[in-house]
Amino acid sequence: MSRIDVRKTYKLYIGGQFPRSESGRSFVVNDAKGRLLANAAQASRKDARDAVVAARAAFGGWSGRTAYNRAQVVYRIAEVLEGRREQFEAELRAAEGITPARARSYVDAAIDRLVWYAGWADKITQVVGNANPVAGPYFNLSTPEPSGVIAVVAPRGPLLGLVSVVAPLIVTGNTVVVIASQDNPLTAITLGEVMATSDLPGGVVNVLTGSQSEIAPWLASHMDVNGIDLTGVEDAELATELEVAAADNLKRVRRPAPDTDWLAEPGLDRMTQFLETKTVWHPIGV
């Protein structure tokens, strides 16, 4: 008789912990062929609220770290992901019903994307910052700073898509509450385990699984969220509703991008969209 395996309980990832939904709800996640994979925690608005609190608490420390240090941490996520690549390949194949080669290419790309973004941490300021030659005796410097807490509706790609939207936000010092793909949420939680063991401070990335249309409006209207990335919102009406709600505190909004090619090299704008430009003036005198 074969061994009965020990299954994993997929929970949420909030503030560095893995709590169940406070609502006590879960939902069934099937594989590509419709067989049960697991029950995922179905996050509620209160879980979203807790996640924002965790993200806000983490923001000061994370944005205050040196860019070099953030680079090291994001690079560390890539290292740990590389070490667990078989697990992710298996999960992707199960969830999406894709070939081993394809699963491998996604994991490769996700690791490489993390490494790519890690390197940006201490360069983005140099590329988008400016010394401004004002017409007067003033030192004048513009530098980017993270916007704060960013809510993200992740796209379908359960690993590469998720990494591609989260990594650019955290390398620049933002903290994130991400709603994982509704259809393929499990990999996001496994990625949470990777982040939890990669020196990433608790609360920098918070992962919610559940219904996009249920949770996203609470994040969009949350007055302590500074920006919202609607990349994974496929329902145009919902996207508009979320953008309207986001206006309540003038969140920075990134509109949906359903047909993004996640294998292509990203530009800078996933980073710059959630960066503020701070310009400091000082007189030059003796």
Next chain:
Amino acid sequence: MTPTASSTASSTSSHAVFDDVVRSDSSLRRFLHGLPGVDQVGCEARAAGLATRSIKTTSKAYAIDLAIRMVDLTTLEGQDTHGKVRALASKAMRPDPADPTCPATAAVCVYPDMVATAKQTLGDSGVNVAAVATAFPSGRAAMDIKLADTRDAVEAGADEIDMVIDRGAFLSGRYLDVFEEIAQVREACGDAHLKVIFETGELQTYDNVRRASWLAMMAGGHFIKTSTGKVQPAATLPVTLIMLEAVRDFREQTGQMVGVKPAGGIKTTKDAIKYLVMVNEICGDDWLDPDWFRFGASTLLNDLLMQRTKMTTGRYSGPDYFTLD
């Protein structure tokens, strides 16, 4: 109106309220470096802002006469002669011989060896004689020579002494030496009034100008003065602004008024009016008086006279109509 007549400055050479401050070099240093700093750009912007004030008609006529009354008509040349000083003194008393309503200047300013000549010409006209003493302009002489220089001038009849501070001592941080030097010269002045020249062009920073101002005021100077006229830059609006703020704040703290004299580089009526606007806005009316504000100048007077004539005749005048002395 002579400074002696209406001055409220204390008769002692320093102020008791600052006894603790001037007890040692280090306490004096702590005090001077504890004064609020000056931001160069902000200070210059403020001075430039005041310089945009537009003064017209009656205000301008008043300002011109006031400026004439504030002039210390100056000649400080190696080539000075008794004749030259006599001519200058005559002009100080009657700047515009064609117009008896034109006021006299406050003083003539000369080297000590010319004091007697100047005094002789000026008599009891009310125009004072100011003498530059203390090894003017460098101040590089032994203390007893500086004191002798001062006494000499006072004995020859000088009403006012314009001394220079030891910038070397100041810049190397020997503030107490500078303080004591000023205090001793003040002693030597007797009844004559003491103007303390900083040579702000050598002090370089506004922070230094502010510190020198307080140092001189605490040591009993009646006036603080920007420059000798021998070093560039001489008087500037922002330097004078700092000194005006200092005398304003000093009165706030001690109740004592100290005068301010920008000297050198003020050549036009337009310039002079800018200074008066600044006095008005920083210190107020009380300082708009020859007892408390002077211009150290020579060519300025003729421009004031030309503008004065323009105000009364309504047409522009020319230099040929005013005496060159």
Next chain:
Amino acid sequence: MFEYAPAPESRAIVDIKPSYGLFINGEFVDGNGTSFKTVNPATEEVLAEVAEASDVDVDEAVKAARRAYTRVWSRMSGAERAKYLYRIARIIQERGRELAVLESIDNGKPIKESRDVDVPIVAAHFFYYAGWADKLKYSGYGETPLGVAGQVIPWNFPLLMLAWKIAPALACGNTVVLKPAETTPLTALLFAEICQQADLPPGVVNIVTGAGDTGRSIVSHPDVDKVAFTGSTEVGKAIARAVAGSDKKVTLELGGKAANIVFDDAPLDQAVEGIVNGIFFNQGHVCCAGSRLLVQESVADEVMSRLKRRMATLRVGDPLDKNTDVGAINSAEQLAKIRELSAIGESEGAERWSAPCDLPANGYWFAPTVFTGVSQAHRIAREEIFGPVLSVLTFRTPSEAVEKANNTPFGLSAGVWTDKGSRILSMANRLRAGVVWANTFNKFDPTSPFGGYKESGYGREGGRHGLEAYLRNTEKGADA
């Protein structure tokens, strides 16, 4: 006594017509809407009747802008666009005094500000962005224009805000439909004349006058690709809602409640100047005004006595007098709002002090005012008053200063006054604001990006960063 005699700048240089139409497709047209009056806020004299653009007029303007965009402006080389912008800059300099006088008459701001600040920076802004027109490929934002930009500007810096909007838009190859504020339309209409003098192709710049409805019509017009707005946070939010779900790119430059933080080691005389400039410049009608003074307790009394002494020397009155420091409040509505919030300040227990000054009998006036004993909970410490009213709070430590400064939904600007270099840098890092003025305040320059954090809006105007708002990022979703 040394009294300054009045020194009024001559009004003869401006020629105000009895009525103005809309500037559409290079010509002044009557429009289909009603009209409204613009008044001189210093005298309440009616200056002119101005057409109120209807939906139809706005549509005409957008069509003209679209035509100009597709047929002329987007096809023209950057170098040629630059020449038009340089021409405009030159004409602004040539007619600088006229623009300044007209601005002061219509807005109420002192001539010394319109003459020495607004107009020179307007010209400089056109010069700066003219130079970018043929260098966009080096900007880092690509070189693809967006199309038609709908721009709505406020009444506090009518011409300057126009320059901030139009110069970068045109440099990047866009065409514009701009609405000046209903109380200050005249310099925008004079600018239209300048566009004619510059032979700018018809339709590249369209000026439609009107009030909120006209603004809404521009913002919601389906053929507008870009919305740029400067004004209140409330309207900014409405615009953000209105464009939701569209492809319109938006930049918003909104309100503020900036902290001006004075430490005990500050250069005090300059700090006092900075406080005065921070809140009384332009009658406090400045979104980035230093309206909350945070002063370290150890030096609070000294700062307040210096500040009051200085405020007593401010000359309030005729905007055209060259010696006026503080001019007229822009409108009766704004004056009512300032009065209301000031009354609330008093009723909430703050102590009110106004500079002694004689206010003219006619016109809209408010004496420079300071409230002490203000706490963070007071409405005058939280709401934008947009007038010459300063709220004073105290703090004890740098951390407390940062906490109080950031404790607001706004984040446009902040000031720091201290002689300690490392503290300046630390404060600058910790303040959540788009512009931090250290040992200075209210400085503006075409090369320097300006814009807010949080509810003060998004996007930057000025500098290289200012180009981003008018260029197409080719990546999907990135242009929200």
